[in-house]
Amino acid sequence: MNATRPPTFFDRVVAATPDGERLSQCLQCGTCGGSCPSAADMDYTPRELFAMTMAGLEEEVLASNTPWFCVSCYACTVRCPQEIPITDLMYTFKQMAIEAKRFEHRSTADWSESFVGFVEQRGRSFELGLATRYHLFHHPAQVFKMGALGLNMLRHNRLALRPKSIRGIEQLRAILDRAKVLAEKEAWR
Amino acid sequence: MTTSSYVYYPGCALQHRSHAYEVSNQAVAKALGIELVELDDWNCCGATEYFSVKRLPAYALVARNLALAAQAGTEELVVPCSACFLNLHKTDSHMRQHPRLEQAVNEALEAGDLHYKPGSVRVRHLVEVIINDIGFERLGQLVRRPLYGLKLAAYYGCLIVRPDNVLDDVEQPMLLDRMIEALGAEAAPFSMKTACCGGHMTQISETTALEMIHRLVTNASVSEADAMVTICPMCQLNLDVYQDAANRMFETSYTMPVLFFTQVIGLALGLSLEALGFGQEFVSVEPLIEKIRDVPPARSKPERRPKQALPMPAMPQ
Structure with missing residues (x-):
């Protein structure tokens, strides 16, 4: 070699x-x-x-x-x-x-990236925000269908209307920022 | 009764979407003499999404929870969600196996004045804690209202028995089946017990998910189960909330209740439906509750082959 x-x-x-x-x-x-x-x-x-x-x-x-x-x-x-x-x-x-910014499966990648976005913002996931954002952007035709399901979820008390934040969000962000810098250097990504 | 205390990581799903699971976990824990103390200021485990985007930050995200648990002085962290369990367990074992990863994760944790020594916190799923630390025998003694007449499909889902195989056999786990029997019910011969529920596919490719959900519910129905028992909030959500959509897609009419394992234990312990968080489910559990009998039913013996020789192949008429 x-x-x-x-x-x-x-x-x-x-x-x-x-x-x-x-x-x-x-x-x-x-x-x-x-x-x-x-x-x-x-x-x-x-x-x-x-x-x-x-x-x-x-x-x-x-x-x-x-x-x-x-x-x-x-x-x-x-x-x-x-x-x-x-x-x-x-x-x-x-x-x-x-x-590599491959856009063939942009919507699926966007689901993951939006999830990550909410976690980085609050430290917890936020389903209502994630699903609304995703379906409005990528499957607007399905919004009514998904909206009906969302209402049904609300009726069963299974959706939080407001996201929750952790107290140590600054600490978490500092850790994630350092990890991102390290990921540039490391092959682990 | 002596009370043993555990540090507990509920995970995001139990906050609202699967709050019934949280309610029943706390009620059953109390009845069993266990205290579940929430880990202070825990953060999301990243589910399957964070690892799809960035690997090292994903490990660091999970490791913050492990570091907080170690800082709180616990050697064990109890987790009721299979996805959280997998991420926490996997991060701990990958950090142990790969020193370079361990170094990088700890360098990131330092930015938040934290440190985690891999191996110092043992990550355990709640089902394993109840089965191993309480035991089937004690569980059987505590039963107030045996679940006679019910046939339940033990649905383990994918993540709990994989990939480190810490709980039970990878292909044919039996712990939950034995628990169902200890509570007086019959464990259905459910062959898809470790198949995947579809995870996040209900959102990004609904037909993919509905096919998986349909397969599972059909299989449970073929095994003559009255209900399915899960140990994961994602599995419960997909099988319960999307069962109707799967019915419409495949022109079926299943009404298979999907219960959390602690709700099943709670019923046998004689706790009320309200105390166990019932009411959030889409598929009604009422017909199931009505099926519970006061006396154990005569079990139908499995059919045996006739003692004579095997039948010879015959030509079609």
Whole structure:
């Protein structure tokens, strides 16, 4: 191996993921896709995505909808005979797609980013704000349908109208800001 | 009765959306002689969303809670939500396994004058605390109103048995089934007990989620369950609130009640519906309550194969 070559896509994916080096041991057995509850909606199964990663198809991997349909249930991870941290690799692909500003799955990424926004603002999640913002921006046609469900949730006393904040929000923000600076330097992101 | 006290991390869902879970947890804990003391000024665990955006800040977000728990002098943190449980447990074990990550997370925590030594706080799910620290035998002794006549599907959901496999078997956990039996009910042979409920998919791709919800409710119904028992607020929300939408999509008419495990324990302990937070659920539990009998029903014996030889294959007529 040439020590001076720039890191490949595969190298970057491995470095960004705890225990990511196990990916090189993938047998292409397909247990991951077979165990996945949402595989039917994915354009590539996780197995295919890993073969593409090894082949260096960065564009295609980051444009794939596969990581965005991952529900983080870890069924693949516990069944993988090579103990590859598949769910964590899906997180890595999502982080890389957001960073590379890939807009193929903008609305799904936006759901995650809005959630993060509310947490950074208050220290707690705020469902009503999150769902309203998301559906108004991305699925305005569905607003009435979702609004009806929201009202039903309110009727059952299952939605908070106002967000809650933690007392140590300044402390939390300082921690997150430092972590973001460190993430720039670290391969962990 | 001696009271043992635990530091408790309720998580955002229990604040409002699944407040019934919080109400029943506190009521049952009191009846069992356990005190659940809320961790002061805890923050959100980030669910699955924070890890999708940034990894190191996500670990730091979770680690603040672990550091606060350690600072409060506890060695155990009890969590009723499976997603919070997974994030807290995963952050602790990843920090232990990866020294470089541990260093980076602690460097971030320093900005808030906090520090966390991985391994110093043991993260435990509430269901495991009740089953292991109270035990089936003691639980059985405390039962005032046995749940005779009910057949319940133990739904563990995905995150509690994975990925570190700390609670029970990954594919076929039995703890909750045994708890159901200890309360006088019958555990339904529910084969999708660790399948995923769809998580946040109800919001970003509804059909994906509704298909998963439909599969679970159908499977529970096939196992002749009268209700499903969950240990996670997300699972309860999806199966209960979206059951109607799944019914419409698949032209079915299920009315499967979905209860939190502490609500089931509470019923057997003789606590009132109000004390257990009932009323927030979309699918009514009234028919279920009416099914409870005073005497244990005769269990139908499982059918055995006839003693003669296996039937020979025959040509179609």
